[in-house]
Amino acid sequence: MTETRPAILVIEDDPHLRMFLSTCLSGQDGWSVITAETGTEGLASARSAKPALVILDLGLPDMDGVEVVDRLRKRTGVPLIILSARNHENDITQALDAGADDYLTKPFSTAELVARIRALLRRASQRSWGPPRDVFQVGDLKVELTRRKVSLEDREIHLTPIEYRLLTALISHAGSVVTHRQLLNEVWGPGHTEHSHYVRIYMGQLRHKIEADPARPRYLLTEPGVGYRLCDDE
């Protein structure tokens, strides 16, 4: 592992976008960038170079993007961000359910991409080396995971068990998107993956408890058609 200089693998067939990504990301946070043009090449690089994070374009010439996600996930839990030219949420959801951690639709801003990468790398390093997180804090929201205590501006908030499980499921992916299916699976169990309105109803209640203006949420953000994202960095 290259802890000092994390390598980011970019699997993207368009030469200009590849160039742009490696130029932008090389300058950031001391990251190094390796690139691959095809799915096959990308999978090979992922094995040999052991990158700290993978950025994958869903529209590759030789292989379906979801298949690359699948094959990558069989071997490694490396953080994975997908890029999709299609704003069709089905492709994105499929890739996320297959194990990708986050997504961006083209065109995207560099700032956004960098923020996503940082969130994923931070979480990965916490998982590998840090003790399990016991406090999650963003803005006025504070969740003490060991004490199961949720507070807003130091005022304690009472959540129902489902609401709490929903919140902790989001905290475990803080900063990244979580699909409806993943939330159903983690909160209600594998039998409920088709009842996506459950998630939306409880999310609505949760918002009314922890957001100042539920119609303009600060923490519990909606990714339309895909899922939710807990903002971890204001």
Added chain:
Amino acid sequence: MVSATSTSSHAPTSLHRPYRRAVGYFWGLAAPTLCTLINWPLRGQISPANILMIYLLGVFFVAIRFGRGPSILASLQSAGTFAFFVAPPIFSFAVSDTEHLIGLAVMLIVAVVTSSLMDALRSQAAVAAQGEQRASTLYRLSKELAGTRQEADVIAAGIKHIYSEFGLPNTLLVPDGQARLHCPEGDLWPPGMPDLDLALAQQAFDQGQPQPPGGGTDTNSVGTSLYWPLVGSEGVLGVWVMALPAHRRLSPEERTLLDLFLHQIVQSLERVRAAEQARCTAIRIEAETLRNSLLSAISHDLRTPLSTIVGASGTLVEGDEHLDAEHRQKLIRAIHEDAKRMSDLTHKILDMARLEAGKVALNRQWYALEEIIGSALRRMRKQLENRPVTVDLDNGLTLVHVDAVLMQQVLVNLLENAVKYTPEASPIEITAELSPKLLTLSIADRGPGIPEKFRHQIFDKFFRVYPEAPQGGAGLGLAICRAIISAHGGDIRVEPRAGGGSVFRLELPLTETPPDIELENEALSRP
């Protein structure tokens, strides 16, 4: 499969004729005899000249009822009986008085003249009746044909009426693209239709002449099928085929009637085809116009930012050393902004194309109203930074059954417009009203408002109130909104706002009942 009943309706006149003639001659003999029986008791009181009048009456009656032959027979018979029984000397055919001879001659003339007149009258009446019947069957056919809009209906109506008139199975063979005839299928293939001689039909089609040449009136064609080409104004449209059984021939009248029927059918077919062609042309023209306006809009709206991008980036690539940092920064910013504009435009064009192609199946799910509005506001947060935006939802947790991605798009497009066309820092208000069957969402601004004459048009593709306005897009945003809202079965419109500005109002019917979900009530128990 011709039934006896259907042929008999045409045969009666010819079958009854010999019988009617026999009855006429019988009356030719009987009427004078009857007159004699009436006269006999009166022979002393009335003069023979007046008795002759009674015979005249009898002859007149026969002439009216039975025509020339029987009336001449009646007058001769009357002459005989009159001479024998009435005119002196009685019981002798000798007639002593020459006056009576004149009377008998007049009687003969009356018989001939009256019967000729009556014959003429009767044949005129028969012609009129036949004409009337033909007119009424033709009328029925043309009435039904007039109501048809499609070729298959014309053919079906033709088949039906020809069958009911002639009692013979019949249909139309239509040529394919290579002018080869084919048997029709389904409803247009009537029951009882024998196998066809397609070669003969093709011959009729190619030559434009009926086959076999006699057209069913001569013995050549007995027991075969008849093929009539339908000759229209631009060539042969097809071949009408009629199965003729062995014992059946067509009379010249039937032949004429069939010609009239086919003529009607040809006209209707041509009318229907012309209408179809006109419709296709209209659609083509519309598509053409749309493509042209699309192309001109796209080329204008894409070229403008493109020229900035190409020009500015070219300057940076070639003449970098002559530029100071400030100018370089300006060029880079221009490239960035116009690239974003192009990206936005491309999105809209692709969205519109997707919606137009009808490929968008709504992915309806239950969403809290608040969530949809929230995600739209979040997407627009940068542009809305300096705007007071108030949100007033009846009950934000109300579940609505919509395609959230598309509904969010609608709100984003409306908010974008508000940002673009209303003064900076002017407020935007979002309100929702809920009734049991309807959700009304309003986005209200304090901009210049939309002139009344444009309030419908602004939802049309590529329409812009001020086409040359610098902030203008492609004129697709509202068209996309309308397409999405109609896909949801709702309605979108713009109204002037009291105190200035516009209100965009979306109405969505709430047809489904929200799903039940068991809610937990107990508070979280902490260890």
